[in-house]
Amino acid sequence: MACDLNAIINQLRDKGWRLTPQRQMLLEALHAAEGHIDAETLWEQMVRRFPTISLSTVYRTLESLRDLGAATETDLGLGRVQYHLASHGDHHHLLCRQCGVVLDLPSEELAPLRQRLLARYGFDLGVNHLALRGLCSGCR
């Protein structure tokens, strides 16, 4: 909610961020998305209320949010890279190859796999961003 966003904004300000109307609106739209959203869709939503905002500003703002740790970037292998607020927490994605729906999967669900990959392959699986493709319950 609002307090959530204000906390994020204050953190960003502490890191020297300038809060422009464009950035404020982008944060609101990103928060309202309540999940992953791509740069162009975000821009389409913002341009309705702020007709002069440019797509490059959206891209640059998302990049900067990512660098500051406030947003997370996920390439699900669809055409466009997805973003969400880091405050949404670590999670992976279940991606239906039929209908395209994207479900969030809590990080903990992959704990056993992480342990196994570490023990057997010395591979330290990331706790975020994974795109697991398959068929959702509706499409099976």
Next chain:
Amino acid sequence: MACDLNAIINQLRDKGWRLTPQRQMLLEALHAAEGHIDAETLWEQMVRRFPTISLSTVYRTLESLRDLGAATETDLGLGRVQYHLASHGDHHHLLCRQCGVVLDLPSEELAPLRQRLLARYGFDLGVNHLALRGLCSGCR
């Protein structure tokens, strides 16, 4: 080996495929790659022996091999989509976010996770193509 490739070629021919020199060479190069390779790298290898081959032919041939089930397409979230022969078998990919190395992971390693996702989310995880990002043993 050769018999492997010939079997594939015969299968494709049965489906009405025309075996052009370009296609034969692409299949050889794809086989020689012994793993994932992207369209442009494939083209760079082929153009040395066949200077007039075009990149669009490589793309179109890979697309057609994919549609016929002879090749598998994997978007690892790197810039370029990767391909390998379907005869290489089902497997997933461990992708190091540091050094970029890609390790193959047998499908069976994900069997427990598949069962769990099916039971808990009704989600039928695919047996192929998964890109699991993390850190390889060398980079940890």
Next chain:
DNA sequence: TTAATTGCAAACGTTTTGCAATGGT
């Protein structure tokens, strides 16, 4: 005041497409 940020337009890298010419079957 001044350095960060913006909008625009142009560039980028990968992939796709239209079309006339070529070549397997």
Next chain:
DNA sequence: ACCATTGCAAAACGTTTGCAATTAA
């Protein structure tokens, strides 16, 4: 001979960048 396939050039796509103008601090 026929139609799938090819090479070329151009377009499409998502994304990044250079630059002069603007603006939050």
